[in-house]
Amino acid sequence: MAKIKFTFEDKSLEDRVIEGFELGQSILDIAEDNDIHLNHNCGCVCACSTCQVYVKKGDEFLPEISDREEDFIDRAIAPTLESRLGCQCIINDENAELEVEIPDQDQIIGHEH
Numbered sequence: 767m768a769k770i771k772f773t774f775e776d777k778s779l780e781d782r783v784i785e786g787f788e789l790g791q792s793i794l795d796i797a798e799d800n801d802i803h804l805n806h807n808c809g810c811v812c813a814c815s816t817c818q819v820y821v822k823k824g825d826e827f828l829p830e831i832s833d834r835e836e837d838f839i840d841r842a843i844a845p846t847l848e849s850r851l852g853c854q855c856i857i858n859d860e861n862a863e864l865e866v867e868i869p870d871q872d873q874i875i876g877h878e879h
């Protein structure tokens with residue numbers, strides 16, 4: 767069963783482990799379904815960088831990063847080599863095990879859809 771551990775840059779939030787979600791969803795979808803706040807200003811069409819996450823473990827279970835995704839990551843706040851856009855990271859492997867850090871959402875000018 768696929769599993770994601772969410773950790774948070776905002777240390778006032780507690781880590782969450784989510785499993786048993788449907789495959790074919792993005793990290794953003796899974797976060798939202800579980801009341802984990804992650805901005806997504808462009809509505810998930812890879813045209814912003816507000817859904818940036820840091821994939822600490824398990825990036826081998828994610829689709830390859832596209833040039834377009836890379837371009838938008840370059841415009842994100844504090845991008846690192848672990849940065850991905852949550853809306854572009856679809857999980858399709860039932861054995862996937864990921865650890866994903868959610869950046870501090872207070873630093874992002876955004877709104878929820």
Ligand code: FES
Pocket residue numbers: 805806807808809810811812813814815816817838851852853854
């Ligand atoms: S929501 Fe805009 S790129 Fe993910």
